[in-house]
Amino acid sequence: MRRLSRLLRGIVAACLAVPAAVAWPGPSAAQQVDDGRGVPFLTLRNRTGATTPDAFYGDERSDLKAGRCTIRELDLDVFAPMVEAVPSYLREELLRVAAVRELPVASALDALWESAAGRVPVLYTHGYFIGFEKGCRRATLLQENAGLSGRLLWFSWPSDGALINYTHDEADLYWSVPDLAEVIVGMHDRFGPGGFDLAGHSLGARGIVLALYEVANRRPDIRAREVVLIAPDMDFAIFERILPRIRPVADNITIYVASGDRPLALSAQLHGYPRLGQSGNDVGTLPEVDVIDLGELPGDGPTGHLYHIHSRVVGQDLNQLLAGGLRPGDRRNLTRRGPNLWQLQPEPPRAAD
DSSP: OHHHHHHHHHHHHHHHTSOHHHHSOOGGGGGSOOOSSEEEEEEEEEEOOOSSGGGSEEEEEEEEEEEEEEEEEOOOGGGHHHHHHSOHHHHGGGEEEEEEEEEOHHHHHHHHHHHHTTSOOEEEEOOSSOOHHHHHHHHHHHHHHTTOTTTEEEEEOOOOOOTTOHHHHHHHHHHHHHHHHHHHHHHHHHHOTTOOEEEEETHHHHHHHHHHHHHHHHOTTOOEEEEEEESOOSBHHHHHHHHHHHGGGEEEEEEEEBSOOHHHHHHHHHHSSOBTTBTTSOGGGSTTOEEEEOTTSOOOSSSSOOHHHHOHHHHHHHHHHHTTOOOGGGSTTEEEOSSSEEEEOOOOOOOOO
16 A cells, blocks of 8 residues: 555646646636636635746735636556555545636635525535645545535634744744635625634634634624534634633534644644644533534544545534534444543445445
């Protein structure tokens, strides 16, 4: 498997070495209309002036913009048997942004209203070390893994997309919180109380909590239907203190935690306190919050941090929660481990034909 993985990485690198004018759409493609595989977005990133879609936005702070990013998969049909054999976290490297089309913010919300077609839309926020190109790919993968097509709106704050810039990303996240709070207010005004969901991954989950804290102070009439915190990179004790303030503006709060999450373990060492997304915390101190422990699932990759896009079982549970509106006791593969703690079980093996 390791040799196969190295071979696939080599194939991808060779494909990406093709000149941009040949491998990717031409100069006007960044703004072309392309309604294929992808997601609508809101972003606080700067326009770089680049004409290629993958570099259209940078990592500098800017005003709020909206649009849709479309991705496509590298055509490696000749290597299909090998590609199908590798894990999903490696197949992600075959995806690239094919087009970016900007829209007015109001038009983007109108388009989400139409595409949701009466279903509850989901505002999703990414975590640390996510440039625009990677974020578009992963938001699309989440949309597909959780069965949220037509309902997902991706909020992209100006993460540097650099592994060593964690503290820079924290600063950029905090800078983005007022705008994220405004977007939540806009979702409420457009879709009504309890008419929208919020989801955040890792550092983005911290942003969701802080934005809700601001919203609760300014607009206590606002109410999200579901707030889903996936591998949240947030001090557990700080969340415990903030929870009573944000609880009235959320009908339901769900937290996904794992024991083998390496980035959260490193974050705990850096900050000196356990993270909310780590298993082993005393979740019984979090009233009216559902905690889903993923400790019994097989690993989704080398980090244990991206289960929301790479684990089919997690995707199915997110679908039952966000698309079906089901509580833990009504969802498949969940076993109660405490008053508000549930264990997500692996899928049972399929019977032989």
